[in-house]
Amino acid sequence: MNKDYRKVLSGTALEYYDTREAVNAIEPGSYEGLPYTSRILAEQLVRRCAPEDLTASLEQLIYRKRDLDFPWYPARVVCHDILGQTALVDLAGLRDAIAEEGGDPSKVNPVVPTQLLVVFFLYFEHGGD
Incomplete structure (x- = not known):
């Protein structure tokens, strides 16, 4: 599991992954332009993708590219x-x-x-x- 972009929800012991920050670190403001399904796919990448592959994988969603295999990590x-x-x-x-x-x-x-x-x-x- 990827630990980058993992944060603690203030006032609780709950943790979450800041997908917006991960996507916007590559292309500022691009998270808001992603379709809802791409946001879900981006979240699973931020949670599960190997850190060395994360940027290239997120770029596939941000720039609508199709030149790499897309890593998919279902929960079950x-x-x-x-x-x-x-x-x-x-x-x-x-x-x-x-x-x-x-x-x-x-x-x-x-x-x-x-x-x-x-x-x-x-x-x-x-x-x-």
Whole structure:
């Protein structure tokens, strides 16, 4: 988690990230011109983006550029059982490949919290009398 632009709300123990300050540090007054959705994306960048990538990532929003991959850090990923099963197989495969190359497979983990929802269906072929 990025600690730059983290501030304490006066009179409380609550902390927040000053997205307006981060954006305006790059281009003064530009925060007010950002669409609402871009402000939300900027906030997640200020909170989670690596400090060395923050300026370049925010410039993508400020200047409406599209020359870099946009880092997206959702708070949580929820996978249904079918997609989650595929993700688990991919994760296991990555860990096996890392282990075969002599690496530490325990370091291969999801970047964001992930929840797997498993739905069990019961099918009845014959009902009772």
